[in-house]
Amino acid sequence: MDFITSEVAGGVRTITLNRPEVLNAINADMHWELEEAFNQFAAAPDEHVCVITGNGRGFCAGSDLKAAVAEGRRPYPPHGYAGLIERFDCPKPFIAAVNGLALGGGFELALACDIIIAAESASFGLPEPLVGAVALGGGLHRLSRQIPLKQAMGMILSSRRVPAEEGYRLGFVTEVVPDGDLASATQRWCTEILRASPVSIRASKEIVMNGLKAPGIAAAMAAQPDDPAFQTWQNSEDAREGPRAFAEKRKPEWKGC
Template identity: 45%
Template structure:
């Protein structure tokens, strides 16, 4: 986390990593070098056992305006990193939660980044949109795949084919957003969520996320129900000190000390 950063900033608060996209002059739109930098930040986050939750936000009054089209128009095509747009849209089966602190507009790839996160806290002035079809491109950073799973189909299609905007309040009503707050409270509220998550056993969080991921990818729930305890992260939890520390701390009326 100490390496020089050109397009983002990072800050650690206890077990929480705060990642800020720092390109306010283009409303935090991302070009491939910025995505590569974010990819390395996320690589470091997932590899660091001391970090349990990440909060991703944008500098200024925008979360992320998506792909930097001006940069794209002036350069040759550049490949995205393995983690996808913003270093996160192609990260499947993650082991730690990521919270999107959407402090303003989240358009195009910015919306796709938010959809990739596990929770979303949004400013009351925030808005979400996939306007790609209006400029002759297509949202291939996961938006067309995730949005119909996270919104009612007709609502999702209105955003996808008509490029309609979705307000933060409407997104909350549809269950896409966890909480809507004034813009100046977005980061602090996201940190409150992150710190609450960080109090849980990291091993238990990993196990829960793996079961959820498998459940979403497998249509036969009854088959997964039988073998969920054989999933790697679940087996690791059962074999870890956390599995006995949690119940012991509860019975002793103290805060648990997680070791995994």
């Protein structure tokens, strides 16, 4: 890996964008390195949470336009931009730990995560129209679904950069923390997730995502028993271990299956 680092500890894979000299802007090779790292996370039975962050003073400034002009555009990997934007088949949680600028494709990468933890100095935006481009890496669709439409359109059409606190008020940021507390806050979120059954966590994420495709809550709940994630959880050892441990007043021993 030349442009990212990928480390695993205690069930958490941490992927760090590592081109600080260009605010971690993504070039063609970086897309494929991210694809490989996310593939490894998705396939590993003992990895339960993936954290994505940036090295230096930026999370990710989006696409490296200078590199794209010099090298020409290459196809994105199978899971789309940054190897994550179209990764709809991974039920494990992704956390974006945003330590600075998250613009364009960097904001799209964060929006593709389940949780966004932002340092106070972080900011977000989709400035693609300023360079004659369009935010086609999921940003237009995710932002307009994750916050009120008029607020999303205001950000999209003005190319305005939004500070972390405003992102929290709008609803696409989960938590804002002091700059020096980002790592500890991220670890706190990981620890809280890891307390629970991995099967239950994966089922919860899949049921939420599948339910959002339904026309309403009644339809989503009616379809729930037939959801493969529901059935996997219902037939899992963890589903039996949880009540058993509670009744025996002990800490559950999750099998993840």
